[in-house]
Amino acid sequence: MSNKLIFVTGASGFIGFEVTTQLIAAGYRVRCPARGAKVEGLKRALKGYNQAQWEVVDIPNIFSQPLQDSLKDVDAVVHIAFNLRQTDAEQGFKDAIDGSIHLLEETFKAGITKVVVTGSTVTWNAEGPYGPAGKSLTKEDAIKDSSLIYDAAKTASDKAIVAYVAAHPEIDLTIISPDFTYGPLAPGFEELTLTASGKPWYGALSASGFLYRFLKPDNKHFPHSYGFNDVRDSARAHVLALKAGPAPSGGAKRFPIVTPENGSYLDARAYIAEAHPELVHRLVPASAIPQWPSHTKPVDRARIEAILGFKQNEYTPWKKTVLDSVDSWLKLEAFWKAKGNTIEIPDTHPFA
Numbered sequence: 001m002s003n004k005l006i007f008v009t010g011a012s013g014f015i016g017f018e019v020t021t022q023l024i025a026a027g028y029r030v031r032c033p034a035r036g037a038k039v040e041g042l043k044r045a046l047k048g049y050n051q052a053q054w055e056v057v058d059i060p061n062i063f064s065q066p067l068q069d070s071l072k073d074v075d076a077v078v079h080i081a082f083n084l085r086q087t088d089a090e091q092g093f094k095d096a097i098d099g100s101i102h103l104l105e106e107t108f109k110a111g112i113t114k115v116v117v118t119g120s121t122v123t124w125n126a127e128g129p130y131g132p133a134g135k136s137l138t139k140e141d142a143i144k145d146s147s148l149i150y151d152a153a154k155t156a157s158d159k160a161i162v163a164y165v166a167a168h169p170e171i172d173l174t175i176i177s178p179d180f181t182y183g184p185l186a187p188g189f190e191e192l193t194l195t196a197s198g199k200p201w202y203g204a205l206s207a208s209g210f211l212y213r214f215l216k217p218d219n220k221h222f223p224h225s226y227g228f229n230d231v232r233d234s235a236r237a238h239v240l241a242l243k244a245g246p247a248p249s250g251g252a253k254r255f256p257i258v259t260p261e262n263g264s265y266l267d268a269r270a271y272i273a274e275a276h277p278e279l280v281h282r283l284v285p286a287s288a289i290p291q292w293p294s295h296t297k298p299v300d301r302a303r304i305e306a307i308l309g310f311k312q313n314e315y316t317p318w319k320k321t322v323l324d325s326v327d328s329w330l331k332l333e334a335f336w337k338a339k340g341n342t343i344e345i346p347d348t349h350p351f352a
Helices: 014-025 037-046 089-109 139-144 146-167 208-215 231-241 265-275 277-282 301-308 318-338
Strands: 005-009 029-034 054-058 076-079 114-118 172-178 253-257
Touching (some): 005 014, 014 029, 014 231, 029 037, 037 054, 076 089, 089 114, 089 146, 114 146, 114 231, 146 172, 172 231, 208 265, 208 318, 265 277
Parallel strands (some): 005 029, 005 076, 029 054, 114 172, 172 253
């Protein structure tokens, strides 16, 4: 157990909230910046957790404001916040690069040298190799094709962060890069799934919205690539990174988190149909579900185990991820209905 204070950005997000609650469970104290309505929403979401271990601070823009007061007495920073829904390449790159560097500068200025950042497997080509170079994507690519904004901005952000830390070797940086992330919502997260008017905000599910849309028979939005992981595994990797030492060979610690099991989305549909026959009428047709020759990726999990301590046999099984997700969604739908809402999964992309 640890009593250290961790500054967690993006705590109101799907992955961020799971990381936050796992940190609390591990004995850490957390300080979570938020803005606007998310300040009170995050407080409501965390109400069921030990209130001596968390605080929410109102910071309108962590990517441009001075943060020294908010970073006082902080032992480490876990930076998860990232705009998944950016539609302007110029602004997307500005937020991704300038914003992240600003946060690192404020962190370093405060004397904090332990930093964990959430990356993404989109910063590598799906087939690998998962080495230090990563994917070659530029802002120009994103300007030409807006569907590449997230991938390109995330890639540029990782490279800028690694370059900054190379110039400041005192910083112990780990980048945890999850694949498509599914799994159950941490208790309390339902409070962050409502709009200001009390309507369901389906976008709160983030990438797990792809799997949730399997409960929409006419769904047209599926993952564009293979590979996945459980949100509990992603969060665990972040928590483990706080205690991890340097890489034996030096260099950046960038770890793609991908479930080793070769489970498929067709398997997921079958799991749901078997466990929940009452949902079969809601399921998307099997013929519509994308398939790939492989559903996992050639990640060096031995290196992850050696440095993070995340053993290769400890990843959550795909069936458990799927069924725990469904149980969580049914509870969420009941929560929405109790607020007077009807359930109408939108035709939009999960990140729209």
